[in-house]
Amino acid sequence: MKAIPVTCAIIIHQEKVLVAKRSKSMNLAGYWEFPGGKIEEGEQPEGCLIREIKEELGIEIKIQSPLTPSKFDYSQGKIIELIPFICTWQSGEINLLEHEIIEWLEVGELPKLKWAPADIPIWMELSEKWQAFRSISSHKQC
Numbered sequence: 001m002k003a004i005p006v007t008c009a010i011i012i013h014q015e016k017v018l019v020a021k022r023s024k025s026m027n028l029a030g031y032w033e034f035p036g037g038k039i040e041e042g043e044q045p046e047g048c049l050i051r052e053i054k055e056e057l058g059i060e061i062k063i064q065s066p067l068t069p070s071k072f073d074y075s076q077g078k079i080i081e082l083i084p085f086i087c088t089w090q091s092g093e094i095n096l097l098e099h100e101i102i103e104w105l106e107v108g109e110l111p112k113l114k115w116a117p118a119d120i121p122i123w124m125e126l127s128e129k130w131q132a133f134r135s136i137s138s139h140k141q142c
């Protein structure tokens with residue numbers, strides 16, 4: 001069965017990570033994820049992610065580096081291949097256009113969330129590599 005490619009953004013700002021809770025209108029409601037979405041035909045993963053983050057959060061991001069994709073079989077033939085990228089916040093103000101809430105968390109707080117299953121290997125890899133990414137600089141000033 002072919003996996004559905006979905007990109008997601010690990011947005012790092014001031015040594016914290018943005019996490020988003022899926023809203024009632026979404027599939028997997030109530031689960032936490034890294035924002036992003038499905039790659040459309042003819043799209044590259046990076047272009048997809050920039051588009052999705054603008055659509056979901058209303059901000060511009062800069063893609064910094066990829067992490068390892070994670071495949072999860074949600075059953076009934078629905079396999080998601082989640083393709084993560086470390087990103088920084090370039091410009092714009094966050095506006096929740098799809099998610100219920102977002103939080104900025106320290107990496108050590110990530111295990112406490114009820115995660116969409118495909119995301120678990122991704123935040124684990126992020127935790128392992130955190131020293132390399134924690135101080136990644138953002139153009140966005142608070």
Ligand SMILES: Nc1nc2c([nH]c(=O)n2[C@H]2C[C@H](O)[C@@H](COP(=O)(O)OP(=O)(O)OP(=O)(O)O)O2)c(=O)[nH]1
Pocket residue numbers: 006007008026027028032033034035036037038080082116117118119
């Ligand atoms: N954006 C995003 N989606 C994720 C993550 N983890 C995870 O399992 N998913 C799943 C949820 C969805 O089934 C799919 C992404 O679809 P989407 O958010 O673009 O669109 P959707 O709600 O209409 O999806 P669907 O109802 O067709 O499944 O990937 C994640 O970290 N970010």
